[in-house]
Amino acid sequence: MKNFFNFLSSLVSSVFLVFIVSYPVHAQALPVPDPSLETLTTIQTGNEQLINLSYVPEKLLPWNNFSSNFSFGFNSGAVLYSELTEVTPEHFNVVRLTTEDKEELLSVNPFWSSVNNLPTQFTVNDEIFLCSFDNGYLRGNCYIDQNGNILSYSNTLAGKYLNLALGGNQVDISEFNALFSDQVDQILSNNLSLYDSGSIDVTDSSFYYFWGQVVGGNPNSAGYLYIPNQYNPGVIVPETSTNGSSIKYWLCNDSSSYVYKNVLGNFNQLSVTEGTYTKNGITYSLRIGFATSNSGNNLTPNNTYEDWSNHINVNNRCFAKVGYFYNSSKEYENSVAFKPLQYPSGSTLIPLSGNFIDYNKIHDLEIALNDLNSTLNELYDYTQSLGENNFPFYYPTDETIDLGESSLPLPGGSSFPDIGPQPSPSPYLDYSTITQPTISESIDSFQNLQIPFISGLNTRYPFSIPWDIQRFIQRFNKEPTPPAWDFDWNITVLNRTYTYHFEGDLSDFNGLAEIFRNLVLISFVIALCKFSYDHHF
Amino acid sequence: MVNTITDWGFRLLILSLCLALLPSSPFDAFIGYVDSIPYLSYLNWFLPIDGILLVMQTWLQVVLIYCGYMVALRYSHALKGG
Numbered sequence: 001m002k003n004f005f006n007f008l009s010s011l012v013s014s015v016f017l018v019f020i021v022s023y024p025v026h027a028q029a030l031p032v033p034d035p036s037l038e039t040l041t042t043i044q045t046g047n048e049q050l051i052n053l054s055y056v057p058e059k060l061l062p063w064n065n066f067s068s069n070f071s072f073g074f075n076s077g078a079v080l081y082s083e084l085t086e087v088t089p090e091h092f093n094v095v096r097l098t099t100e101d102k103e104e105l106l107s108v109n110p111f112w113s114s115v116n117n118l119p120t121q122f123t124v125n126d127e128i129f130l131c132s133f134d135n136g137y138l139r140g141n142c143y144i145d146q147n148g149n150i151l152s153y154s155n156t157l158a159g160k161y162l163n164l165a166l167g168g169n170q171v172d173i174s175e176f177n178a179l180f181s182d183q184v185d186q187i188l189s190n191n192l193s194l195y196d197s198g199s200i201d202v203t204d205s206s207f208y209y210f211w212g213q214v215v216g217g218n219p220n221s222a223g224y225l226y227i228p229n230q231y232n233p234g235v236i237v238p239e240t241s242t243n244g245s246s247i248k249y250w251l252c253n254d255s256s257s258y259v260y261k262n263v264l265g266n267f268n269q270l271s272v273t274e275g276t277y278t279k280n281g282i283t284y285s286l287r288i289g290f291a292t293s294n295s296g297n298n299l300t301p302n303n304t305y306e307d308w309s310n311h312i313n314v315n316n317r318c319f320a321k322v323g324y325f326y327n328s329s330k331e332y333e334n335s336v337a338f339k340p341l342q343y344p345s346g347s348t349l350i351p352l353s354g355n356f357i358d359y360n361k362i363h364d365l366e367i368a369l370n371d372l373n374s375t376l377n378e379l380y381d382y383t384q385s386l387g388e389n390n391f392p393f394y395y396p397t398d399e400t401i402d403l404g405e406s407s408l409p410l411p412g413g414s415s416f417p418d419i420g421p422q423p424s425p426s427p428y429l430d431y432s433t434i435t436q437p438t439i440s441e442s443i444d445s446f447q448n449l450q451i452p453f454i455s456g457l458n459t460r461y462p463f464s465i466p467w468d469i470q471r472f473i474q475r476f477n478k479e480p481t482p483p484a485w486d487f488d489w490n491i492t493v494l495n496r497t498y499t500y501h502f503e504g505d506l507s508d509f510n511g512l513a514e515i516f517r518n519l520v521l522i523s524f525v526i527a528l529c530k531f532s533y534d535h536h537f
Numbered sequence: 538m539v540n541t542i543t544d545w546g547f548r549l550l551i552l553s554l555c556l557a558l559l560p561s562s563p564f565d566a567f568i569g570y571v572d573s574i575p576y577l578s579y580l581n582w583f584l585p586i587d588g589i590l591l592v593m594q595t596w597l598q599v600v601l602i603y604c605g606y607m608v609a610l611r612y613s614h615a616l617k618g619g
Binding site: 457459460461462463464465467468470471472473474475476477478479480481482483506513516517518520521524525528532 | 571577593594600
């Protein structure tokens with residue numbers, strides 16, 4: 001009996017120890033990823049694998065992430081950042097949105113009223129994406145498949161858009177491409193080639209391409225403009241006149257402004273939203289260029305947004321916000337302050353083992369690795385400061401160390417003796433072949449670390465029951481979504497059918513819901529304390 | 538002391554061998570079924586399930602540590618008494 005008790009107690013203690021060791025540590029803090037660690041992560045939900053960005057739980061990114069990497073421009077050239085000083089971090093809200101097709105899209109939503117319709121851009125997998133803000137909302141075109149690959153983004157206007165104004169529904173815009181393709185002849189006549197696919201082929205690199213969306217009249221019409229190379233991108237935009245005197249602009253589409261075609265100064269209500277274009281590995285992005293009007297009130301490129309914002313008059317005083325594609329290669333990077341936000345490439349995706357993402361574990365591990373790295377760097381700096389006496393640390397370096405003249409006579413005269421051919425392969429360590437694993441790789445190896453005993457305990461029945469319960473409960477944790485309903489209720493009375501339409505959306509009460517959730521959580525904690533006290537825990 | 542460590546190691550070895558013979562969890566399919574339950578995101582909008590889970594997990598660990606401590610204490614007393 002005593003042996004049985006010993007065995008039973010040791011068994012319970014073993015299970016307890018293993019449970020504690022293998023149990024993820026959640027007790028530290030709410031998962032708040034480090035904003036400096038933006039990376040793509042993979043989340044598994046059931047049988048579907050979704051991609052989202054690791055700062056999903058983080059609603060706000062520091063302004064530092066934007067100020068040095070994002071470029072906003074009301075104009076071009078030196079006045080690009082003229083109003084950035086007014087922007088504070090709370091003006092931006094980086095959120096993840098899931099479309100109806102479970103596609104993940106990123107949106108960067110500005111809460112800055114005066115930046116409406118301003119395009120901005122970000123980079124995912126070394127691809128540059130452009131977003132525009134439509135009446136305060138963003139229509140992003142970041143479209144990522146289940147494997148983290150970029151499926152498509154907006155070449156010209158076609159692509160998948162996310163319209164927050166429509167409740168986050170995805171909008172597939174394709175008619176712009178059709179319009180584009182319809183105007184092959186016109187574009188060809190102006191040194192632009194257009195393939196059937198609707199993409200632009202730059203036959204003359206001296207051209208910079210514009211495009212614009214014609215609003216008013218037929219809102220679905222789109223216009224494409226190009227401008228010859230006497231236009232100096234990124235420096236100044238030439239002032240246009242109503243008669244299009246100095247530089248000839250072309251409006252290459254058949255739209256409501258058809259009668260004004262070829263005379264840009266007389267076009268009717270042209271506005272530009274956004275667009276990107278990649279050709280031969282070079283990505284061109286759109287930026288607000290200048291504004292003009294056909295009402296005789298010409299606006300110079302140096303006019304700010306506010307200057308021409310009063311010219312939004314559909315019928316009389318037309319305005320144009322013209323953007324342009326410009327070369328975003330490095331040669332223009334400094335001149336136009338184009339420094340898109342850099343994300344790791346797809347190869348650095350963090351594979352997450354298991355069904356759940358443990359942000360704490362990743363976060364803590366990354367912090368630990370960063371701390372370790374910084375510690376090693378400090379140690380290295382310290383050893384370097386010691387000069388020659390940097391024993392025992394050795395770091396391979398490309399620098400040649402001059403030991404000076406040796407006072408000891410060399411054996412065999414003034415030269416070293418011939419020691420014969422060097423063995424091949426070299427028995428010495430080749431430092432050039434040593435690659436330091438990245439943080440992501442380290443996390444990968446950590447995630448894949450399988451201890452047979454522990455992994456068997458949480459998957460083998462009946463010992464898996466505690467983990468089964470844990471997994472079961474955690475499945476109830478979903479992204480909070482405000483209830484919305486839209487359905488018809490048909491009632492047939494005396495052979496007549498009455499249809500009642502029910503439609504509602506509680507998203508207006510998000511603030512109240514958050515308060516309610518916090519109250520529930522506080523109540524839960526109090527109840528848990530009372531339960532623990534009553535049961536002498 | 539050595540015998541104790543060896544004894545524990547042997548028990549863990551036996552336990553791991555026994556685990557290898559056990560079947561896998563039969564509840565995986567049922568757990569996956571939870572994902573197909575509609576309106577869970579709506580429920581999360583009303584109730585802070587993520588926060589409750591966090592608190593519960595923390596509480597569970599604390600209680601388990603306490604229980605383990607009590608078992609260890611009782612076991613040590615039993616050894617002293619025996």
